[in-house]
Amino acid sequence: MTAIYDAILTGILTGGVYALMASGLTLIFGVLEIVNIAQGILVILGAYLSYALNTYLHMDIFLSLLITVPAMFLLGIAIERLFIRRLNQSQNRIMLSVLMTFAIALFIEGALNLIFTTDYVSLHAKYIDASFPIGKYYLPYVYVFAFVLSIVLLAGLYLLVYHTKFGYGLRALTQNRMAAALIGIDTGKIAMITVGVGVAVTAVGGMAYGATNAFNTASSYDLIARLLVIIVLGGMGSLRGAFVASLAMLVISDLTTALWSAQWSSLVFFVLLVLLLVFRPQGLFGLAEGRKQ
Amino acid sequence: MKKASMIGLLALLILALVFPLLVDTTTTGIAVFTLLYATAVTGWNLFSGYTGYISLGYASFTGIGAYTMALICDHWQIPGDYRTFLLLPVGGLMAVIFALLVGWISLRTRRVTFVVVTLAIMFILESLAFNLSGFTGGSSGIILPSSVWPGNFFNIPFYYVSLFLLVLAIAIAWWIRNSKYGLGLLAIREDEDRARGLGVKTVEFKLVAFVISAFLGGMVGAMFTFYNGNVFPDAAFDINIDVSVALMAFLGGIGTLTGPILGTFLLEPLQQYLTIQYGAVSLNLMILGALLLIIIMVLPDGIVTSAWKAWRRRAALRGTASPISSSVPEEETGVLLESSGGESG
Numbered sequence: 001m002t003a004i005y006d007a008i009l010t011g012i013l014t015g016g017v018y019a020l021m022a023s024g025l026t027l028i029f030g031v032l033e034i035v036n037i038a039q040g041i042l043v044i045l046g047a048y049l050s051y052a053l054n055t056y057l058h059m060d061i062f063l064s065l066l067i068t069v070p071a072m073f074l075l076g077i078a079i080e081r082l083f084i085r086r087l088n089q090s091q092n093r094i095m096l097s098v099l100m101t102f103a104i105a106l107f108i109e110g111a112l113n114l115i116f117t118t119d120y121v122s123l124h125a126k127y128i129d130a131s132f133p134i135g136k137y138y139l140p141y142v143y144v145f146a147f148v149l150s151i152v153l154l155a156g157l158y159l160l161v162y163h164t165k166f167g168y169g170l171r172a173l174t175q176n177r178m179a180a181a182l183i184g185i186d187t188g189k190i191a192m193i194t195v196g197v198g199v200a201v202t203a204v205g206g207m208a209y210g211a212t213n214a215f216n217t218a219s220s221y222d223l224i225a226r227l228l229v230i231i232v233l234g235g236m237g238s239l240r241g242a243f244v245a246s247l248a249m250l251v252i253s254d255l256t257t258a259l260w261s262a263q264w265s266s267l268v269f270f271v272l273l274v275l276l277l278v279f280r281p282q283g284l285f286g287l288a289e290g291r292k293q
Numbered sequence: 294m295k296k297a298s299m300i301g302l303l304a305l306l307i308l309a310l311v312f313p314l315l316v317d318t319t320t321t322g323i324a325v326f327t328l329l330y331a332t333a334v335t336g337w338n339l340f341s342g343y344t345g346y347i348s349l350g351y352a353s354f355t356g357i358g359a360y361t362m363a364l365i366c367d368h369w370q371i372p373g374d375y376r377t378f379l380l381l382p383v384g385g386l387m388a389v390i391f392a393l394l395v396g397w398i399s400l401r402t403r404r405v406t407f408v409v410v411t412l413a414i415m416f417i418l419e420s421l422a423f424n425l426s427g428f429t430g431g432s433s434g435i436i437l438p439s440s441v442w443p444g445n446f447f448n449i450p451f452y453y454v455s456l457f458l459l460v461l462a463i464a465i466a467w468w469i470r471n472s473k474y475g476l477g478l479l480a481i482r483e484d485e486d487r488a489r490g491l492g493v494k495t496v497e498f499k500l501v502a503f504v505i506s507a508f509l510g511g512m513v514g515a516m517f518t519f520y521n522g523n524v525f526p527d528a529a530f531d532i533n534i535d536v537s538v539a540l541m542a543f544l545g546g547i548g549t550l551t552g553p554i555l556g557t558f559l560l561e562p563l564q565q566y567l568t569i570q571y572g573a574v575s576l577n578l579m580i581l582g583a584l585l586l587i588i589i590m591v592l593p594d595g596i597v598t599s600a601w602k603a604w605r606r607r608a609a610l611r612g613t614a615s616p617i618s619s620s621v622p623e624e625e626t627g628v629l630l631e632s633s634g635g636e637s638g
Contacts, residue, residue: 029405035405035408083586083590086590087593088593090593092543092547092593094347094404094405094408095347095408095539095543095547096543096589096593098347098349098408098536098539099536099539099540099543099585099589100586100589100590102536102540102585103581103582103583103585103586103589104582104586105582106578106579106581106582106585107578107579107582107583107586108582109578109582110575110576110577110578110579110580110581110582111579113575113578114575114576114579118575221532225412225413225416225532228409228412228413229409229413232405232406232409232410236405236406263420263423263424264420264424266416266420267417267420267421267424270413270414270416270417270420271417273410273413274398274399274410274413274414274417277398277399277401277402277406277410278398278401281401281402281403281406282406283406
């Protein structure tokens with residue numbers, strides 16, 4: 001039984017971090033109707049930035065976020081201004097966005113391989129190996145810290161989207177881009193900031209990922225596959241859906257690991273996704289509902 | 294005009310036939326991959342390009358073909374000679390069976406969901422290939438019995454079989470593009486619900502195109518295995534195959550007949566060259582990424598489509614633009630449909 005509780009708890013804690021990374025992806029999709037395939041490598045870039053600050057400047061990995069989050073925000077804005085803005089509204093927009101962000105991902109992957117080589121690395125801090133007891137088993141501090149930080153940021157993101165003037169504009173854009181432009185919303189600015197925010201969360205996600213896993217650039221493929229599955233399962237563009245789907249995915253993966261074996265964990269989840277989509281093609285919190293709120 | 298293009302085609306074919314006699318082994322090797330990719334991209338395009346359902350899971354088909362070939366050759370210890378090529382359709386058929394099952398599920402979804410479902414299915418297969426190690430050899434893969442051909446001759450049979458596969462793929466794509474069935478597929482791309490309302494059997498139409506596309510993919514995958522002499526899970530079910538195939542089609546012009554082939558002939562040799570030249574210092578990914586970004590921004594419609602649009606604009610300026618007629622070649626009608634759909638969005 002302990003193994004099951006353990007799996008559920010770890011699943012929820014890591015699920016919070018994935019929810020944050022997936023929120024960025026789903027927000028970018030909702031506002032710009034593009035799929036950002038580069039989100040996986042951006043998470044890894046965030047992890048490497050924290051790794052570099054930690055290794056060369058001996059900065060605490062949570063403190064390093066004060067530098068990496070603004071840096072990733074600016075990178076997101078640069079990506080939007082330089083590339084994404086040039087995609088026009090055509091039938092092939094989604095596919096072109098996939099190819100364009102894949103090209104960006106290839107470039108970043110190449111650059112990271114050049115600088116950091118393809119050897120696996122992981123982040124270090126005192127509280128990564130330290131743990132405290134809950135009942136019969138020990139919970140590493142870093143999971144709890146990362147979870148709490150992710151939940152706080154998710155709450156902030158929720159407030160930003162649903163309770164600020166920027167959020168009104170953002171949601172208007174999600175519903176109807178042209179109508180939003182007609183009533184005087186600066187669609188270009190909102191799109192730019194959305195990509196900035198969507199990319200900025202990868203700095204936190206990357207730090208948490210790097211603290212709990214050994215990683216190299218190849219890890220980005222596994223990450224983007226999981227993130228895409230999460231946002232499709234939750235319903236494209238829905239923040240709530242991304243949150244629920246992340247927790248569900250990680251809990252199911254960890255339960256599979258506990259009850260069966262680690263190598264089947266992602267397989268079980270992919271199969272469940274495919275089966276779910278047979279009956280509910282729009283995902284858990286489908287697009288229509290996600291956009292209405 | 295018609296005669297001139299026939300002569301041109303014949304000249305191209307003759308050039309393709311004598312090509313391996315003129316160049317060295319390395320170049321023939323690159324040519325084999327280019328021809329195989331061109332076949333795969335044509336196969337991808339005749340489903341995704343014609344119906345507008347963008348698949349990022351073409352490696353599922355090539356991977357299944359690859360494993361079918363490897364398992365058969367390994368189980369019966371079939372050495373690599375001319376008869377081994379007869380196993381290619383078996384790889385294709387396995388991909389077809391798989392496509393029937395998967396298409397039935399995945400074609401209920403549309404747009405982004407379809408993209409992600411096809412990708413997820415490929416990851417399921419990769420994971421199965423890793424985990425069913427008793428059957429697939431797991432991460433150590435399967436090594437095929439060695440070939441009977443000496444090293445300096447080895448590429449030649451593969452070259453001609455690949456060329457045959459490409460011609461077959463083009464013939465199928467051409468036939469679909471010029472049939473009433475192909476028009477139905479294009480109608481699905483423009484507006485699926487309206488097409489169904491007009492009596493197009495959308496479910497069957499999509500599934501048939503998906504299956505034909507899978508057959509070509511399965512044969513290409515079997516060729517990859519036979520040529521490489523081995524198969525590994527991460528190489529057979531590689532996300533880079535998924536994306537490369539889509540990229541090459543887009544570069545040339547999605548939904549056209551010549552576009553995917555042109556796109557492959559430009560991109561695949563370039564990719565091979567960059568890997569050989571800069572792969573050791575991992576500069577190849579940066580150069581490739583930067584080049585692709587430039588291409589996507591400069592030619593978002595692909596080469597063939599952009600060229601056709603530019604030509605039409607010039608013709609319109611001179612006042613000689615011809616009205617659409619049934620004699621307009623396939624590329625041109627494809628572009629007209631595409632541009633009318635694109636500008637309304």
